[in-house]
Each structure stands twice: as C-alpha cells, then as structure tokens.
Amino acid sequence: MKSHLNLRRYGALYKCSHYSEKGLRVSDKQTGFPWLLKDGPKERRMACQKDRTDSHVRMAVTLERAPWLGWILVKALLRFAFMVANNLVAISSYVFYVIVLQPLRVLDSKSFWYIEGIMYKWLLGMVASWGWYAGYTVMEWGDDIKAVMEDEAVMLVNHQATGDVCTLMMCLQDKGLVVAQMMWLMDHIFKYTNFGIVSLIHGDFFIRQGKSHRDQQLLLLRKHLENNYRNRDRKWIVLFPEGGFLRKRRETSQAFAKKKNLPFLTHVTLPRIGATQIILNVLVARQQNGSPAGGDVKELDSRSKGLQWIIDTTIAYPKAEPIDIQTWILGYRKPTVTHVHYRIFPIKDVPLETDELSDWLYQRFIEKEELLSHFYETGAFPPAQGHREAVSREMTLSNMWIFLIQSFAFLSGYMWYNIFQYFYHCLF
Numbered sequence: 001m002k003s004h005l006n007l008r009r010y011g012a013l014y015k016c017s018h019y020s021e022k023g024l025r026v027s028d029k030q031t032g033f034p035w036l037l038k039d040g041p042k043e044r045r046m047a048c049q050k051d052r053t054d055s056h057v058r059m060a061v062t063l064e065r066a067p068w069l070g071w072i073l074v075k076a077l078l079r080f081a082f083m084v085a086n087n088l089v090a091i092s093s094y095v096f097y098v099i100v101l102q103p104l105r106v107l108d109s110k111s112f113w114y115i116e117g118i119m120y121k122w123l124l125g126m127v128a129s130w131g132w133y134a135g136y137t138v139m140e141w142g143d144d145i146k147a148v149m150e151d152e153a154v155m156l157v158n159h160q161a162t163g164d165v166c167t168l169m170m171c172l173q174d175k176g177l178v179v180a181q182m183m184w185l186m187d188h189i190f191k192y193t194n195f196g197i198v199s200l201i202h203g204d205f206f207i208r209q210g211k212s213h214r215d216q217q218l219l220l221l222r223k224h225l226e227n228n229y230r231n232r233d234r235k236w237i238v239l240f241p242e243g244g245f246l247r248k249r250r251e252t253s254q255a256f257a258k259k260k261n262l263p264f265l266t267h268v269t270l271p272r273i274g275a276t277q278i279i280l281n282v283l284v285a286r287q288q289n290g291s292p293a294g295g296d297v298k299e300l301d302s303r304s305k306g307l308q309w310i311i312d313t314t315i316a317y318p319k320a321e322p323i324d325i326q327t328w329i330l331g332y333r334k335p336t337v338t339h340v341h342y343r344i345f346p347i348k349d350v351p352l353e354t355d356e357l358s359d360w361l362y363q364r365f366i367e368k369e370e371l372l373s374h375f376y377e378t379g380a381f382p383p384a385q386g387h388r389e390a391v392s393r394e395m396t397l398s399n400m401w402i403f404l405i406q407s408f409a410f411l412s413g414y415m416w417y418n419i420f421q422y423f424y425h426c427l428f
Helices: 002-009 011-018 034-038 041-100 102-107 109-133 163-171 188-192 196-202 211-229 246-259 274-283 325-330 354-378 399-427
Strands: 136-142 152-157 182-187 205-207 236-239 307-316 336-346 392-395
Touching: 041 102, 041 109, 041 196, 041 325, 041 399, 102 109, 109 136, 109 163, 109 196, 109 325, 109 399, 136 163, 152 163, 152 274, 163 307, 163 325, 163 336, 182 188, 182 196, 182 211, 188 196, 188 205, 205 211, 211 274, 236 274, 274 307, 274 354, 307 354, 336 354
Parallel strands: 136 336, 152 236, 152 307, 182 205, 182 236
Antiparallel strands: 136 392, 307 336
16 A cells, blocks of 8 residues: 555656556566556656656746845845844944933933933834835824824734734834834833843833733733833833734634633634733823813824823734734845724723723724724725725835934944944053
8 A cells, every 4th residue: 555655646757767658567567556557658658748848847937936036035134134233233322322311311301211212213213114125015094193193092903923013113103203202012022132122221011921920910010100101201002912923822812702702703812901901090090081081083182181092903914924023124025015904092982990991802803803804805994984985095114214314323333333442442
C-alpha cells in the first residue's frame, strides 16, 4: 500500500523515466500495479511532454518574479535599516530633551508637558510615515472626530493585530493636538520594546493580562489615572476592550457567549468591562451623567468638563487580513487601504453602573460585528441612520511635515552626538 501511494504521488516522473514507447517493461509488470497498463505508448509520451511543459512554465514564472522578489527584499532591508537609524536618533533625542527640560517641569509643569506632547506627536508621526511611504493609507468613515478633538474622549477600538496601533498613530495625526495629549492603554509587553521608554515618560499605562492580575491591574490603573491624566493635561485615552488580538481571544469569547446566551461573534470578541469602568468612574464628572452637560456634537463648549465623549472606533482591513508591525516596518505587502469607522456617543448616554455598562459595551461590539460583516461583503461601511449612502474621507499626511520632523530628529541626533563627544574629550 505504501509503495502504491508513493508511485501515485510521483506518477508522472515514474512514467517519463521508466517507460519506453513500447509500453511497460517486464520488471514494471511484476510490480503489481494493473492501473498502469491502461495507458498506451502515445498517452505516456503526451503525459511526459505535458509534464515537461508545465515544469518549464513554472520555472519561467519563477524567473520572471525573481527580480521583483529581489527588489522587495532589498527594499525591506533598506526600510529596516532606516527604521533602526530613525529609532536610534529620534528616541535618544527625545529622552535627552526631556532630561534637559526637567527644570521647566519644576517651574512650569503645564509648559513642560505641552512640549513633551509635541515631541511625542512627532515620534508617532515618524512611525506613521513608515506605513505612509509603503502605501498603507487610511480611509475614514462615520462621524467626523475633528468636531470633538478639543474635548476629553475615550476611543474604544477593536483589536486584530499590532498594526492597529500604527493605523491609529497615522489617522490621528491630522486631528490637532489629540496625539500629543493622548494616553494609551496597552499590553505590558510593549514596555520592553524600543518605544517603551517613550511611553513610560509620556505616561501611557501598561496593563498585564490574565485573571490572576486583573484586580491588581485595575487598582494600578485607577491610581495611574488619578496621578497622571489631569496633571499631564491628557484629553484622549485609547483602549482596546477585547483585551487581546482577535485570533487569540475569539474561541474563548465564543464559548463565553454560548454559556451566557450572548450573540455569536466572528469579527470581534466580547469586550471586558473592567478598564472601561475604571476610566469612566475616575474621569467622568458625576453631574454630567444624566444631564445635558455632554451636549450635541455640533454645539461644543471648549471649557473642560471632564470626559465628554466615547468614540466607538472600528478598524477594518480588506479581505480581513490585518497588517502587523513587521509588515508596517518592512513594507513587503502591497499598498493597502485600512478603513476606520467612528461613531461618537455623548457621555450622558453612557451608563456607569456595572450591569448597564456591560450591556452597553456588548451592544457596541455587536454593532461592530454588523459593521465588519457589511464591510467584508460590500467593501464599504453601511450609511449612518437617516442617510442614503455612507461617505468616506481619505486621510492624508503632509510629505513636507514628515520631512521636517525627520530632519529635526536626525539633526538632533547629530547635535547630541557632538555634545557627548565634546564632554568625553574634556573628561578623557
């Protein structure tokens, strides 16, 4: 049986090398494979010729793609080398500037954190530029979040891959000082990446996943918000309520949904309530909830009133193929448009009690499931209620602005190098 399967697998090769035009050899007849006797000399010759033709075609295609594959490899290596240099000069310069500006932090904390925020925005702009020049652009749908960029808001985002963070870094660059005044809640593993030191200085929060850490992490989050959010003039928070990537949490989420008689979700997972509830409890002014303090999106009050908006953010990738950070850096994937849908909720419409907030969050992710299902079927998000068609907005980055911040980073790196070289020669 084993030899029979092997012979079938390599049947074409066996025919071409072991048969002559006169038919089966005696030794072949003794093999005990009667099905081979069905083909005559002509059929066997045609099969050999077809196999040789197919092989030549495959080889030709491979040779034609060789220059393209070679260029992709060279481009990926060049991009990676630039990314390493970019990180080296930009992150080091950021840290040195922050150290030098410490006296300003003591004298005028608000000005210090404003300057730090601007540098932080530039760093995230550099990351966004890596994807921008690889052709990874963003199309925005739904509510225009520029209308609320001066107010305090929380973004609730679905999580599919590491590229989600890069996508948000890109599409928020043209939203005023949102990125400069933003706080990220991310997995603790990012603390140990090259960008970890920047996030620690800026005041982002690294949360450790797992039931055994959950209660302690929520207490730490509360303290972190109380000590850093207002003091550093933060206004926006980015949160991934699913608590992990879709591919890692989908099976567990579906089992939980079945147990609790909740909807079966495929494109998103059921959110966790803990971090969202802590954020709302700490940052929402109690008198706002249940009152018109939130107001209408079009009639905004620029004065600080605490947390005012929840921005339900849904990221969709063509063919449901998310971009990861490796692709963003190396750029080996063909140009891709990532689609981001926004829906703004006034904080007065968001319940604060545990059970009601859980239901509200579940409903948001059920809506995300419907949005993504529609997108994967049609290539577009559905129109908002009361509208006949959905309108998309192409997000763009200024090439001149990217050139300026990159130039500043490399010039700063050169300046700090000369400063340290001077002191080194003075001391030694």
